[in-house]
Amino acid sequence: MNASFRLMDGSVSTQDLADLIARCDEGAGDETPPTREILENLRNDEILLAFDGSTTVGYCAMTFADGERNATLRFMGVHPDRRCAGLGRRLLAEAEAVAGTNGYASLRTGASISSDNVAAIGLLEHSGWKPVFGASLRMWRELKDLPDADAPAGYRIRTYERGDDTAFVRIKNAAFMSENAGGRAWTATDFEKEYLSSPHFDPKRVLFAVFDEKPVGTTTAWTATYRGREVGLIHWVAVVPEHRKKGLGWLLNVRALHKLKALGYREATLNTSETLESAVRLYRRLGFEVVLRRAVYEKPLNGGRSPSVISQN
16 A cells, blocks of 8 residues: 555544544454544644545554653554555554654653554564563463462461451552552552442451461452453452561462352452562462563664654644
8 A cells, every 4th residue: 555644734633533543443452542632632743644545544643742752652543444554564663753853762652552452562563662671460370279378487367357457558558668659558548449348348358467466468369350251369469578588478379369269269360560570470389370461662763764754734
C-alpha cells in the first residue's frame, strides 16, 4: 500500500478521528481506546495520521511534554482492512522520527502492554523496542501436590480477629515501604474498602504470622477471575523487615494455598512485579509459573532519520 503520513490538521475533525479509532480498535484485544476528551486535549502535532489516498487508515497519538527526555506513545491503531500490510511498522517508524525531530531521546509507551496482545508485542519488538525492567507479572499454579510447611520456633499462624485492621495496615506499610515511597501508605479505611466491605470477606481467609502474640506477617486466600473463570488468589503477602529470612513468606503462602484448596478452588493466581526478585523466586519454588506479563516498552531514538510526514497547516 502506498501510504502517506500527515500530522493532524483541520482536514480531519475530532469526530472523524474518534470514528477511525473505533474502527481501528476492532479486534485489537482488550486495550482501552482514548476518550473524546483525551483526544481534544492532544495538540495537532501530537497526532500522526496514515492515509491511503484521501482515506485515513491509521493513527498514532503521542505526548510531547516540555522538559522531558522521553516522548510518550499514547495510542496507535490501523484500520482492520489495512492490517498485515506493513502499515503498522511504517506508522511506528514515522512516529519515532517525529519524536526524534522534536528533540526527544526516546519514545516510551504510556501504558504497559500485555503479553496477551501478541500483535502489539510483535510490532514493537520487530521495530527494536525493548521492555523496561519492572514489568508486572501474573503467576499461576494448580492446587494439587501442595507442599507442607511448619511454623519456625516462636511463630504461629492464626486467622483474622476483630481489631486486626490496624495490624494488617502496619504490616503492609512496613513490608512495602519502598513501593510506598512517593505514593500513599494504606490506612484502616483502605482495609475496610478492600476487605471488610467485600462480599468475599471471611475472617478465615486472612492469615497472620504471629510472634510473641504480635502479628508480623500476613497474606489472604482471596478470589479472582482468570480467563473467565473464578480462581483462588494469593493476595498481599507481607512480612515486616525485622522478621524476614525466617521462612514466613513460604509458610504464609503454603497455608494460603491449602486454605484455597479447602475452599474448593482448583487453581490459584497471584500478582507481583519482576523487580521483587526474591518474591518471584519464592513463587517459582512454590510451583507458580508466569502466565501474563505487562511491561512498558521503550526505544532510544538516537537522532534517527527525519520524518516523511507533511507538517500541520
